[in-house]
Amino acid sequence: MNYNNYCFFQQVVMEKRKQFDEKMRKQKNGEEICEDELKEKKTFLNLLLQLTHEGTKMTDDEVRHEVDTFTIAGTDTTASTLSFCLVMLGMHPDLQEKIREEVIDILGEDRDVTHEDMSRLNLLERFIKETLRIFPVGPIVLRMTDHDINLGKHQIPAGCSIVLGLIRLHRNPEIWKDPLKFNPDRFLPEEVAKRHPYSYLPFSGGPRNCIGYKYAMMSMKTTLAMTLRKFVVMTEYKTIEEIRLRINIVLKPTDGYKVYVKLRE
C-alpha cells in the first residue's frame, strides 16, 4: 500500500467515525436524524464503527488496518483470478463453449444468477478451480513456528519464519500429472478423493485460511457466467508456459493479461 492510499483510507475512517459519532449523539439525545443518515448502507466500515460503540474498543488505526486487509484481500485477489480465468477461456475455446452451454442451460439467455444456481454450475466451478491451481493469486503464505517441528530429515526450530510456496505445491509433478496441462476434470469428485486435501490450497488452509473464499467463488462464478452469455473471450497467449509471472501483492502476468472480448451476435 503506498503513502497516498494510506492517507486516503485514514481520512475516510476519520470522517466516517465523525459522522457515526454525531448520529449516535443525536440518537442518545432524542434529536431528529436526517434522511441521509437513516438511509446509510451497512458497509463493512460502518459495521466496524458500530462495534466500537457496542463495547469493542478499536482505535482509528485498528479500524483502518481491517479496512486495508479487506480492500486488498477482497478485491485484487478476485480481480486477478478473474483475469487469469479470461486468459484460460481465450486459450481454450472449446472449453469456453462447453462452459457457455452449461451457463445457458441453467440460466437461459437473460435471467439473473441466484444462490441456488451456484451448486449447479459444476463445469464453471471446476474451471475456476483449475485456473486457481495454475495461477494461485496468493502464491505464498507466511507463518512463524511457535514450537520446534520435526520433519524427519529437517528440523524447524520455534520462532522461525516460514514461506509456504503454494504455487510450487500446485505445480508439483509428483502430485499433478502434467502440471501445466489445463484440465478442469482434475476437480471431478473421484479425482479429488485420490489426493491429499492439502495438495490444493488456493485459499490456504487451517484456522487462518481465507475468510472470503465462499464469497469469492460465488462472485467469480456470477461474473464469469454473465460475461460468457454476452461475450466471446480471446487472448494473444498460446500456451501457459509463455505466461511469465510476477508477484505484485497478488500474482499477475509480467506482460499483462492480453485478453480481448467480442460481443456475441
Ligand code: HEM
Ligand atoms: C480468488 C479470490 C481469493 C483468493 C485466491 C484468496 C486467497 C487468500 C489467501 C491465500 C490468504 C492467506 C491465508 C493464510 O495466510 O493462510 C487469504 C487471506 C485472507 N483473505 Fe482471501 N482470497 C480471495 C478472496 C478474498 C475475498 C473476496 C475476501 C473478502 C471479502 C478475502 C479476505 C481475506 C482475509 C480477511 C484474509 C486474512 C485472513 C486472516 O489472516 O485470518 N479474500 N486469502
